Amino acid sequence: MHIVTFTRSTPDTAAKVEVDGNGAVSWGDAATVVNPWDEYSLEEAIRQATNVKGDTTVIAVGGDLHNDSLKHSLAMGVKNAVRVNADGLDMTDSLQWASLAAAAVNNIDDCQLVIFGKEHVDVGSDQVTYQTARKLGWTMLSYVSEILELDAEGGTIKVEKTVEQGKQILTAKLPVVISVLKGINEPRYPSFIGIRKASKATIPEWTPADLGIELPASSITHDAYNNPPPRDITSEIIEGETIEEKAAQLVDKLLEEKVL
Amino acid sequence: MIDINPRAQQHSDIRQAIREICRAFDSTYWQSIEEKAGYPEKFVETLTQAGWLSVLIPETYGGGGASLTEASVILEEINRAGANSGACHAQMYIMGTLLRHGSDVQKQKYLPPIAAGNLRLQSFAVTEPTTGTDTTKTKTFAEKRGNRYIVNGQKVWISRVQHSDLMLLLARTTPIEQVTKKTEGLSVFLVDLRQNAGKGLTVRPIKNMVNHETNELFFDDFEIPADNLIGEEGKGFRYILDGMNAERILIAAECIGDGYWFIDKARHYATQRVVFDRPIGQNQGIQFPIARAYANIRAADLMRYEAAQLFEAHQPCGAEANMVKLLAADASWEAANVCLQTHGGYGFAVEYDVERKFRETRLYQVAPISTNLILSYIAEHVLGLPRSF
CATH class of the missing domain: 2.40.110.10 (Butyryl-CoA Dehydrogenase, subunit A, domain 2)
Known part of the structure; x- marks a missing residue:
């Protein structure tokens, strides 16, 4: 069985992202990092592939910015990495993204399981997860908190999902796309040997032509980006003899401002 | 702020990986370990499982097959991050005696499990x-x-x-x-x-x-x-001498990591701390000691790379290995003093970590070899002066 997972490079979550003087989104010279949610999907892909003696491939959609995350994935222990890119790709167009992602998965032999992290932290969205499953025509299981059993021979997967009301145990026939939550595992750190191997690796780039598809035309135009308006904030330090006195004053002020 | 180590881009993949690990073991972690006089089990286990302590074991035994320079960068970055390599650095190099002088049977029996992190x-x-x-x-x-x-x-x-x-x-x-x-x-x-x-x-x-x-x-x-x-x-005496050059270069790298940590900490504090309506770092009385300590760390760092390159080329490097240990230990101790002085009373507060690192880096003046014995070595073996003891 081949297990596929996805990753992407995102601005460091501590970086200040803003619109620059040219109207473009910028995070200055801050480094990019692996999308933090992908740490868990990468770890889970490695673990599950080890259990079923299968293979692993990590895919990134987009430009060579994402090679860093692919190499990080290889250093963690994923066996293969590939980047999918296309002229005219709009990374904010989820239909384009999912079309490339699904075509790349279809290009990998014996892939039965695709694992996504919960979301892409830079855009705060997980819609490409569902769209990729839809393009593949596979079952989608989101917010998986534990893979209870991956039965390669029987062709099933049993998972625990976290839902608003509690936990849900589900069994589905493979192939399946899942997204995993933060607590599913403790991601490993890249090893020295892994880093050394990754540094020598060449990341292949697949194009729509390689995958036998045409990139759907984007229906999105980017008219303008604007920084949020400056917030009018005033601060006041509440004085008082005791904690109780200060707390009472705070409550009064919150009631006065109709916060409570 | 910029990275004060101009070689930060060299071996950047190793540096980033170690910094990532060390981020998970922050100031609070080290303070809690210190408070209970404990051993940093989780930190050492994390380094071990990712193979960072077995990098000097050849790949044929399952190790990383790293150069001494690469190994030194690992220890430098651990100390640079505010952590302390002393808890586990010897796992990296003590096996060298077994590797160089052990029998094939001994090496086959012990090196693979050491490399896998199953034997300490x-x-x-x-x-x-x-x-x-x-x-x-x-x-x-x-x-x-x-x-x-x-x-x-x-x-x-x-x-x-x-x-x-x-x-x-x-x-x-x-x-x-x-x-x-x-x-x-x-x-x-x-x-x-x-x-x-x-x-x-x-x-x-x-x-x-x-x-x-x-x-x-x-x-x-x-x-x-x-x-x-x-x-x-x-023939054991010769065997232990064999390992000393590597050990001294690696320990020097830890001192250099400490030195950069102290300088970073001092310049940050000197920039932020305002007294008499201006940052204290605006005063040359504060600036100059930090600048001098930094220059000495940089000089020791250059000697580290020279010593490591000689070692890797199998050239005699006893003088350079000893000198870098001397220079780096002196420089880190100077930086520690400067950092503490810059912080004033706050330098003595546990939560700033300065006092802990100050104590830790003082050890390098004494162990694994005392500064005076290095000076004796240089005087006798490099300068040809009469043996003093």
């Missing part, structure tokens, strides 16, 4: 209470009886014994009065600590000024299988 060999019992650095006067004696050696004697300042599975031991196997040269008649043994608790080996921890696990060892008819002799009997 991070203790080397050399120093004795009455001999200090005068190693040829070692009194601990291993007498051969049949297929085993019986050991009697005492060692002191033996680190990480309680967190090791294996330990190397230097003992006399021929009395000093029976050898032609006093460096002869010493042998190195591999001691399996797991199977020998309470069987003639007593371990007594020594409380000390840093949170460092170090011990006195008492051997009382302690048995070691003859198969655990490393190399040839009587």
Whole structure:
């Protein structure tokens, strides 16, 4: 069985992202990092592939910015990495993204399981997860908190999902796309040997032509980006003899401002 | 702020990986370990599982096959991040004696599990209470009886014994009065600590000024299988000398990491701390000591790379290895003093970490070799001056 997972490079979550003087989104010279949610999907892909003696491939959609995350994935222990890119790709167009992602998965032999992290932290969205499953025509299981059993021979997967009301145990026939939550595992750190191997690796780039598809035309135009308006904030330090006195004053002020 | 290490882009993948690990073991972690005088188990386990402590083991035994320069960058970055390599650095280099002088059987038996992180060999019992650095006067004696050696004697300042599975031991196997040269008649043994608790080996921890696990060892008819002799009997002194150059270069890298940490901490504080309506770093009385300490760290760093390159080229590097240990230990201690002084009273507060790192870096003036003995080495072996002792 081949297990596929996805990753992407995102601005460091501590970086200040803003619109620059040219109207473009910028995070200055801050480094990019692996999308933090992908740490868990990468770890889970490695673990599950080890259990079923299968293979692993990590895919990134987009430009060579994402090679860093692919190499990080290889250093963690994923066996293969590939980047999918296309002229005219709009990374904010989820239909384009999912079309490339699904075509790349279809290009990998014996892939039965695709694992996504919960979301892409830079855009705060997980819609490409569902769209990729839809393009593949596979079952989608989101917010998986534990893979209870991956039965390669029987062709099933049993998972625990976290839902608003509690936990849900589900069994589905493979192939399946899942997204995993933060607590599913403790991601490993890249090893020295892994880093050394990754540094020598060449990341292949697949194009729509390689995958036998045409990139759907984007229906999105980017008219303008604007920084949020400056917030009018005033601060006041509440004085008082005791904690109780200060707390009472705070409550009064919150009631006065109709916060409570 | 910019990275004050101009070589930060060299081996950047190693540096980033170590920094990522160290981020998970922050100031709070080290303060809590210190408070309970504990061992940083989780930190060491994390480094071990990712293979960072076995990088110097050749790939044929499952190790990383790293160069000494790469290994030194790992230890530098650990200390640069505010952590302390001293808890586990020896796991990286003590195996060198086994690698260079052990039999094929010993290497096949021990190196793969060490590389896999399943065996800890991070203790080397050399120093004795009455001999200090005068190693040829070692009194601990291993007498051969049949297929085993019986050991009697005492060692002191033996680190990480309680967190090791294996330990190397230097003992006399021929009395000093029976050898032609006093460096002869010493042998190195591999001691399996797991199977020998309470069987003639007593371990007594020594409380000390840093949170460092170090011990006195008492051997009382302690048995070691003859198969655990490393190399040839009587040649142990040469074997331990072999490992010292690597050790000194690696320890120097830790000092350099400390130095960059202190400088970073001092300049940050000097920039933020406002007294008399301006940052204290605007005063040359604050600036100059920081600048001078930084220059000395940079100089030591250059010597580190030279020493490591000579080592990797199998060129004589005793002088450079000793000098970088001297320069780096002096520079990190200077930086520690400057950092503490810059922080004023806050430098003594535990939450700033300065006082902890200050104590830790002071150790490098003494261990694993004292500064004066390095000066003696340079005077005698590099400058040709008469031997002073």
